[in-house]
Amino acid sequence: MTGAAGSIGTGQVARAAPDGYTLIYGGLNTHVINPAFLALKYNVLNDFEPIALTTTVPLLIVAKKAMPANNLRELIAWLKANPDKASLGTGGPGNISHLAAIFFQRETGTRMGFVPYRGAGAAINDLVAGHVDVLTDLASNSLPHVHAGTIRAYAVTAKNRLAVAPDIPTVDEAGLPGFYMGAWQAIWAPKHTPSAVIEKLNASIMAALADPTVRSRIADIGQEIFPPERQTPQALAAFQKAEIEKWWPIIKAAGIKPE
Numbered sequence: 001m002t003g004a005a006g007s008i009g010t011g012q013v014a015r016a017a018p019d020g021y022t023l024i025y026g027g028l029n030t031h032v033i034n035p036a037f038l039a040l041k042y043n044v045l046n047d048f049e050p051i052a053l054t055t056t057v058p059l060l061i062v063a064k065k066a067m068p069a070n071n072l073r074e075l076i077a078w079l080k081a082n083p084d085k086a087s088l089g090t091g092g093p094g095n096i097s098h099l100a101a102i103f104f105q106r107e108t109g110t111r112m113g114f115v116p117y118r119g120a121g122a123a124i125n126d127l128v129a130g131h132v133d134v135l136t137d138l139a140s141n142s143l144p145h146v147h148a149g150t151i152r153a154y155a156v157t158a159k160n161r162l163a164v165a166p167d168i169p170t171v172d173e174a175g176l177p178g179f180y181m182g183a184w185q186a187i188w189a190p191k192h193t194p195s196a197v198i199e200k201l202n203a204s205i206m207a208a209l210a211d212p213t214v215r216s217r218i219a220d221i222g223q224e225i226f227p228p229e230r231q232t233p234q235a236l237a238a239f240q241k242a243e244i245e246k247w248w249p250i251i252k253a254a255g256i257k258p259e
Helices: 009-013 026-038 074-079 097-107 121-129 138-147 193-209 213-220 231-253
Strands: 022-027 046-054 061-065 087-090 112-117 132-138 151-156 185-192
Touching: 009 022, 009 026, 009 185, 022 026, 026 097, 026 231, 046 193, 046 231, 061 074, 061 097, 061 121, 061 138, 074 097, 074 151, 087 097, 087 121, 097 112, 097 132, 097 231, 121 138, 121 151, 132 138, 132 185, 138 151, 185 193, 185 231, 193 213
Parallel strands: 087 112, 087 132
Antiparallel strands: 022 185, 046 185, 061 132, 061 151
16 A cells, blocks of 8 residues: 555554454555654554565665766775765655665765656666666666666665676675665564464465465566565564664664655
8 A cells, every 4th residue: 555655554454353354465665664754553563463574685786877886895995085075866855765875874974966867667667767876776666777787786685686687796706794674575464363364364375475476476576575584474584683783773873854
């Protein structure tokens, strides 16, 4: 559900009957980023029952084709040597690309001028046109342009290379170890949904994620499925808590405000 970065639909699910028929397919934005800077009428930890952690889409660190850097180490060195001269596109305040950009500057000690767009699609279009210099964007958005040769890709923000783009190194390989970030997705139910219902829903989701056809299609669009041991309600609850502990201080320190 969209609207106010997904917070309107998320709130509707929080208030829905806990009967297993109203669920939310959310993730990093709805259950970690939004509550860090939006005034919400629900609590993302207390008002939902976790069901299953499903997929994640890592990001790519990309730049315009004319960027004078052949790899990530060279890019970071160039940005450090030219503080505030490069522009970095984002999908808007609080968008995952914005959060990744803040994280990138913090971890590399670089400074760039942020250019917010109304969505990552507009940002990637301006990167292709050379109007902005750098972008940290979802792999699923950037890969078609990387494969077309219209932008440069320096690294994927994950521990493993992408199956659909094995030539792009990981951040560990490229010189920015531990810079992991992905737009992960998961499914929650309203609080007080019976445990038997949660268990049945989780079993069905895990069965679907194990299906070879589903797995192939998800891989084709640049997404990765979490391993079975991480698809449980308990694993989702622990992962969400860890993500909140990681990202909330970064978001609050950056002073991100809603628009």
